[in-house]
Amino acid sequence: MSNDINVRRIGSNEAASYVESLADVLIDCVEGGASVSFMLPLSREKALAFWRAVAQGVVCGERALLVAEDSGGHVVGTVQLVLAQPENQPHRADVAKMLVRRDARRRGIAQRLMKAAEDTARAEGKSVLVLDTVTGGDAERLYEKAGWQRVGVVPKCALMPHGTFCATTFYYKHV
Template sequence: MTFDITITAFSARDLERDVDGLGALLHACVHAGASVGFVLPYSAADSEAFWTGSVRPNVEAGTRLLLVARRGDRIAGSVQLDYDTPPNQPHRAEVRKLLVHPDLRRQGIAQSLMAELERRAPALGRTLLTLDTRSGDKAEPLYAGLGYQTVGVIPDFCRDTADAGRLDSTTIMYKRL
């Protein structure tokens, strides 16, 4: 159940204005063990560099939707829809980096972000959404509960966030809208 959560689409200017809050969100998630492409040690500067160097150019180019959930003035979560696809895939997009601050989890924020992302995707011509998530992670049943279907599992897909010697599997999922 969510309380006083607002979700908005961020422009590149919004991202620049709130890069500190977005950076704090990603930094907290990585340090809480989220498998979102980064490994420890991971600094606040690394986190801000991700938002400004990787996400902002795509938002500015109009190939990525960035949704941000706020509780009051605090950034509580975010999710991205990457719709920079080849010419033969104009109907598809990839869900990227669903993040909810560790202090605010289990309050419906992730579900709200995904519902808004799915609501906006058809306006972008996207009717098939894909994603991957660390196999066995808490996010996997969340996505399944939202109607995402499992295609399969790829073993040894990525390094574990904290244990560089361990490789984690990823589960590939999709949903038709």
């Protein structure tokens, strides 16, 4: 694991100041083939608009935003918890947009982000986490190693950034 990485939750007063850096991470991941809701080419404006909406969700308390920063203060990874859930699921949160820049991978950053997300969920009173990921991708191994339970696979659930279908695997974890 990389000790030169600081993982922390972004406060509502600072979320907007991270939009540019988070857009860089998102664009890098999508250009690298990550199926995270966006298609190629991903314009900077579309990435910025997405992160502005996330920042607003942080301000409203609907989302928790975590970042991994290197020793120079550059954002190299991020993950979110969608805290706002239906009335009958106040104990649940969704893990979303677990992203690590391609040049920062294989350093334990994703593991640290997921641990921080689980700790944040507990602090928010959430006891069930749910996420989905591309079937057969590196993230599956990460989640299973961290104790996430595989629920099932939906074939042709989403598209890869270049337009081909991909299956999606769903997971949950009690924290």
